[in-house]
Amino acid sequence: MYKNLKTIEGVDILVVGAGSAGCTAALAAASPKYRILLVERYGFLGGSSTQMLDTFYGFFTPSETPKKIVGGWPDVVVNTLDDYGEVFLRPNTYGAGTGVNYNPERLKNVWDTLLLQAGVDFLLHTTLIDVNPLPDGRYECIFWNKSGFWKVIPQRIIDASGDADFCHLAGFDYEIAGEQEPAQSMTTTFRMANVDLDVFEQAGGKKALAQIMAETTHPLPRKEGSAHAMNMPKCISTVAVKVGGLSALNVQDLTKAEVEGRRQAFVFEAFFQQEVPGYRDAKIIGLSTQIGVRETRRVYGEKRLTKEECMAAQIPNDSILLCGAPIEDHREDKNGESETYWQYIPQGGIYGVAYGTIVPKNSHEVWVIGRCFSATHDAHASCRSMAQTMAMGQAAGLAVLQSLDRDSSASELDVSKLRDNLLQLGAILETPNQPAFTGKDQWKLNFA
Secondary structure, eight states: OOTTOEEOOOOSEEEEOOBHHHHHHHHHHOBTTBOEEEEOSSSSSBTHHHHTOOEEOSSBOOSSSOOBOOOSHHHHHHHHHHHTTOEEEEOOTTSSOOEEEEOHHHHHHHHHHHHHHTTOEEESSOEEEEEEEOTTSOEEEEEEETTEEEEEOOSEEEEOSSSOHHHHHHTOOEEETTSSSOOOOBBOOEEEESOOHHHHHHTTHHHHHHHHHHHOOSOOSOSOOEEEEOSSTTOEEEEOOOBOSOOTTSHHHHHHHHHHHHHHHHHHHHHHHHHSTTOTTOEEEEEOSSOBOOOSEEEOBSSOBOHHHHHHTOOOTTEEEEEOOOEEEEEEOTTSOEEEEEEOOGGGOOEEEEGGGGSBTTOSSEEEOGGGSSBOHHHHHHSOSHHHHHHHHHHHHHHHHHHHHHTOOGGGOOHHHHHHHHHHHTOOOSOOSSOOOOSTTOGGGGGO
8 A cells, every 4th residue: 555665663652743742751751661753744843832832831820829830841841941041931911821931943952852862763754644453452653754654563652743643543533623612713923033122112012012903003814912022132922813714634724724824924014013113123034834723633532621620620639730721712703803712710720630631532552642632622722731731741651651561551550650650750730839930030949
């Protein structure tokens, strides 16, 4: 069926997709006992963290007394960036909590370095194209890259593809975003250089920008959005473009979305240049590698995170990570206009995410992490921040090791043992007693 199909032998753990979740899973699973192969369709690691964004959200709760609720390998990633002097903390105008701002180009290098140091094999420019279930319960995974067609038959698999590509091809059940509730919109982010941030702040900063957007007669695609300072002087990054009503699982729709996202970006550029103080001489210097996709497939797992569980702000005894982020649902309203719906966890609360949400239903050797984990639409809109997806990856990586060491299936894993291993790694599984340090240069104070 595939011309000159070659085999990659001896792979124990296959991680499909090298975004924040996949990279962290590979780091957590790294062991001299097992060979890991991490595959990524782009030419660099990091997924959304390096393709389109420059801020990790989810490390801190958005309450008046913020708590730091993610630790372990995610801390290692940020600490490594901080050692290069390329991290600062910033508040989020829209209330998702303090973000960890970083240089995305440096982060590409950090992911490379950490994975190589851990002994993880990875292949870039490599795409999963087919999956064949085998009689012994394993899966034959077919990839294509510039060297041709390859097959891998691993012992364990972590689907971190974002779109649940492995689970789709392997026949696991999932919900497609938009089937029950409107799917979240897509976003092309853009970066501008030569911004006079002093002039911008003296003119009123973000509050003034919101007012100018609301009152402008410029033909903006939407009259809201954010622009924040980057690690590079006189540069800003935006989340302003929104493209709705199209499916990222349909190639014709996705093509239209990419074109529309770029069109909107330059409409915003003209608006900033003509109407926003400090932007007269600014220009776009980069668009996201691809349009940002918030949700496509959400796999049905052994457990499913729901809005009610998020709002209850409880931490069950099978939790593998914590989240305190609000429901942040970017969508079209009934008139086809773009809107963002917010709902906060009551009283600045924190909820736990159960292990079963990263295990596809009836799975023996497969885990699913990142934005395709098992959650309802609303719960997903809360628990999709990169700190949480890294925490999912960390849990999945340790779970795979435990599964191999004890010859146990994904769905029958001893979760109490997994939690012990997570705690030893530095994960946070209970609400901290002390508030976090969230000043611009206070990241390291959280470890004092």
